[in-house]
Amino acid sequence: MPNLLTYAARAIPWWRVGVAAALVAVIMELVRWHPWTLWPLEGTAVGLLAGASAWCADEQSAAVVDGAPRGLGWRTLARLTGVVVLIAVWAAVVAHGRYEMFGHASTVLLHGLVAIAAGLAWATWRRSMGEAMPGLATASVAVPLATAWAIVRPWEHRVPVFPYGEFGVADDWRLSAVLWAALGAAALLLIVYAITEMRWVRKRA
Amino acid sequence: MTTTTTSHSLYSVLARQEMRNYLRSKLFWIGGALSVVGVATSVADADNTAATTYALGPAALLGVLGIIIMFGLTRSSDRAAEAAGAVAVPERTRTLALATAAVVPGVLALVLWVVVMAGFLLADYPDWVMPPGVGTAFVAAQAFGNGVISAIGGPLLGLLLARYVPRRGVAVIVAVIVVVVTMLLQGNFAGGQPYRTWWVWTYFVGQVSQGWSSDPNMVWHISTAPGNPFIWLAYLAVLCALGVVLAVLHDPDSNRRLLGKVAIGLVVAALALGIATMTVGYTEVSTNPLPCPIC
Numbered sequence: 001m002p003n004l005l006t007y008a009a010r011a012i013p014w015w016r017v018g019v020a021a022a023l024v025a026v027i028m029e030l031v032r033w034h035p036w037t038l039w040p041l042e043g044t045a046v047g048l049l050a051g052a053s054a055w056c057a058d059e060q061s062a063a064v065v066d067g068a069p070r071g072l073g074w075r076t077l078a079r080l081t082g083v084v085v086l087i088a089v090w091a092a093v094v095a096h097g098r099y100e101m102f103g104h105a106s107t108v109l110l111h112g113l114v115a116i117a118a119g120l121a122w123a124t125w126r127r128s129m130g131e132a133m134p135g136l137a138t139a140s141v142a143v144p145l146a147t148a149w150a151i152v153r154p155w156e157h158r159v160p161v162f163p164y165g166e167f168g169v170a171d172d173w174r175l176s177a178v179l180w181a182a183l184g185a186a187a188l189l190l191i192v193y194a195i196t197e198m199r200w201v202r203k204r205a
Numbered sequence: 206m207t208t209t210t211t212s213h214s215l216y217s218v219l220a221r222q223e224m225r226n227y228l229r230s231k232l233f234w235i236g237g238a239l240s241v242v243g244v245a246t247s248v249a250d251a252d253n254t255a256a257t258t259y260a261l262g263p264a265a266l267l268g269v270l271g272i273i274i275m276f277g278l279t280r281s282s283d284r285a286a287e288a289a290g291a292v293a294v295p296e297r298t299r300t301l302a303l304a305t306a307a308v309v310p311g312v313l314a315l316v317l318w319v320v321v322m323a324g325f326l327l328a329d330y331p332d333w334v335m336p337p338g339v340g341t342a343f344v345a346a347q348a349f350g351n352g353v354i355s356a357i358g359g360p361l362l363g364l365l366l367a368r369y370v371p372r373r374g375v376a377v378i379v380a381v382i383v384v385v386v387t388m389l390l391q392g393n394f395a396g397g398q399p400y401r402t403w404w405v406w407t408y409f410v411g412q413v414s415q416g417w418s419s420d421p422n423m424v425w426h427i428s429t430a431p432g433n434p435f436i437w438l439a440y441l442a443v444l445c446a447l448g449v450v451l452a453v454l455h456d457p458d459s460n461r462r463l464l465g466k467v468a469i470g471l472v473v474a475a476l477a478l479g480i481a482t483m484t485v486g487y488t489e490v491s492t493n494p495l496p497c498p499i500c
Contacts, residue, residue, distance in 0.1 A: 016374040023381055030385065037393045044384050051377055136373055140273045141232060143377045147384050148236065148265040152243055 004078045011075070012082040013055050013135075020052035021089045032097030036165075043150020043162040045093075046111045049086055050119035050146065051139030056082035057123035062132035073195040076124055086116050102166035107177045111162070114184035115146075121187035125194040215294055219302035223278060227306040227360075230274045236266035237313055244317045248324040263317060263352040264406050267310040268359030269380050275363030276376035279303055283371070296456035300368065304449045307360040314356035318348055333495035336410060336429045339487070346434035347409045354441045355406055361448040368455040392430035397490050402432040402482040405441060409434040409487075412497050428492040433482050440478035447471040 027045045031038050056079045059065055065075070090112035098105035119138060126134030150162045160172035161179070227233060243262040282299050322345050335344075362383075366375055383406070390401035391408055401407045410429050447468060454464045 013373070016378075019374075019378055023378065023385075027381075027385060030389070034393075037391070038388050041385060041388055044381055048377075048381055055374065139374065139377050140277065144232070144270045144273050144380050145235065147381065148239070148269060151265045151384070152239065152262055154239060154243060154246075 004074075005081070007070075007075070008078040008081040011059065012079055013058060014082070016055050017052050017082050017085065020048050020055070021085060024048055024052075024086075024089055025093055028093035028097055032093075032100045035100045035102065039164050040147075040150040040153075040162070042108065042111070044143075044147040046115045046162070047143040047146025047150075049090060049112050050115040050142040051135075052086055053083050053116040053119035054123035054135035054138035054142065056080075056086075056135065057120060057127050058133045058135040059127060060133070062127075062130075066130070071195075072124070072128055076120075076191070076195050079120075083116060083120055087113065090116070102164075102173075104163070104166075104173045107163075107173050107180070110177055110180050110184070114180045114187065115142075117184055117187040117191070121190040121194070125190050128194040216298050216302055219294065219299060220305040223282070223302045223306035224309050226278055226281070227274065227309040230278075232270050232274050233267075233310065236270040237310070240266045240313070240317060244321055248321060261351075263310075263314040264355035264359075265384075267314055268355035268406070269384060271307070271310050271356060271359030272363040272366070272380045272383070273376045275303065275307065275360035276367045277363075278306065279364055279367030280371060283367070295458060297453045297459045300364065300452045300456065301449070303364050304361060304452065307357045307364075310360060311353060311357040314353045318352050321348065333493055333497050334427055336427055336491040336493045338491045339410065339429055343429075343434060343487075344410055346438055350434060350438050350441050351406060351408065354438065354445065358405055358441065358445050358448070361445055361452070364452050365448050368452045397430040399431040399483050399488070401430070402437055402440075403479050405444065407432075409437075425497045426492050426495070427497050428490055429487065431483070431488050431490060433485050433487045436478055436482045436485060440475060440482055443471055443475045443478060447475060 024045045027041045027048075031041050031045075057076070059075075091109065094101070094105055094109045094112065101108050119135075119142060123134040123138050126138070153162065153164065156164070157169075157172055159179070160169075160176040163169055163172040163176045240262040243266075279300075282303060286294065286296070286299065322341075325344065326341060335341075362379070363376055366379055386404060387406045390398060390404045390406075391411075392398045392401055408430060409432055410427065412425050412427055450464055450468045450471060453459055454461060454468065
């Protein structure tokens with residue numbers, strides 16, 4: 001256990017994860033303050049969670065660590081300490097602002113938790129394929145794309161990624177929960193696939 | 206003469222290369238495709254209000270994504286230069302080439318802007334669209350600033366960040382901060398927030414209620430927010446020029462004395478134009494009395 005925590009303390013980019021967690025808290029406090037105007041920021045926060053959890057999987061010393069006896073499963077377990085911080089922050093901000101979430105705090109909670117799982121799953125899978133710093137690239141795509149999607153909301157009733165409001169959009173929230181739950185299930189499967197290091201896909205040379 | 210010629214040809218070659226690199230970015234293609242789909246959907250809309258909302262797509266999908274793309278391109282350029290060992294190309298030449306690559310998203314945003322404005326001018330729009338006292342040029346100026354200049358300004362901000370704060374994750378965090386500040390400076394609070402025109406992404410006309418604040422009765426109107434979008438365009442252009450100068454200034458071998466003077470001149474011009482944006486014409490909120498049926 002001490003080894004696990006020592007590794008986590010050194011391997012996780014705490015500065016970036018800390019800034020992301022702080023930004024998530026600030027953003028959701030703004031959303032709570034003025035939900036009708038600032039709701040698109042919820043998508044930004046969700047994207048940030050995905051990016052920050054992906055950062056937790058980055059391995060600066062991949063060339064050395066990948067050859068060490070500790071497997072990817074052990075290292076991923078250690079890196080979950082960073083992910084737990086993100087989960088705690090998200091749960092806290094959703095609980096704090098639950099009355100200002102158009103009556104759908106549980107779906108909002110799901111958005112964040114699935115985003116965290118998806119970011120970690122994708123980056124861990126890329127790590128299992130030999131990529132050293134997949135979190136950087138993942139965050140660079142996930143954060144701006146989630147932000148842009150939340151602002152523009154393309155096909156908002158057909159693909160309600162980030163539903164908005166409370167009047168006449170109950171179906172959007174329901175469909176959104178289903179879509180995010182499906183993504184969450186896929187993310188969990190991908191994590192299991194990655195850390196068991198089964199080789200159905202050829203590993204990069 | 207020979208040095209100048211070599212420098213120019215190097216710049217041309219590098220600029221073309223960086224434009225190709227920008228075009229190869231998957232993030233640019235994702236943002237570009239979504240922008241095109243968004244504009245096409247809006248223009249096809251029977252209400253023809255696309256011109257008032259056009260900028261949302263390019264600013265978010267080309268401008269914000271541009272911060273990330275250009276940050277990555279600049280870091281790649283730096284890594285290639287470090288790997289080359291001896292300085293084959295001066296940093297300032299690479300910086301200018303990278304800045305030139307910002308025309309790639311700029312051209313796409315310009316094409317979309319032309320399409321949207323042509324649709325707005327050629328087709329009829331309902332009476333509830335335009336607030337009294339402003340014309341189509343007012344809407345066109347807002348759309349140009351938030352669309353075309355945002356698509357260029359985003360990558361330039363990414364370039365500036367890569368030059369001065371080349372740390373991992375910085376571009377992502379700054380992109381989020383840009384969006385958060387933007388959301389707070391839309392004129393939705395306290396009399397349309399006249400000071401918001403200092404920001405690079407804000408609106409001068411849009412769907413609002415009760416003078417740019419949430420309306421409990423849910424009756425919305427199209428309204429202006431205080432500020433002059435025409436002067437704001439010049440303000441944004443000066444900020445872009447300042448960004449390029451500051452990025453070039455990072456090179457220790459550049460003519461820092463001259464560039465410093467140019468930068469100070471541009472800061473003074475930006476301050477003057479920023480004040481003029483707030484105070485010259487269009488200082489009052491103008492609201493279309495007809496309610497907006499689709500807001």
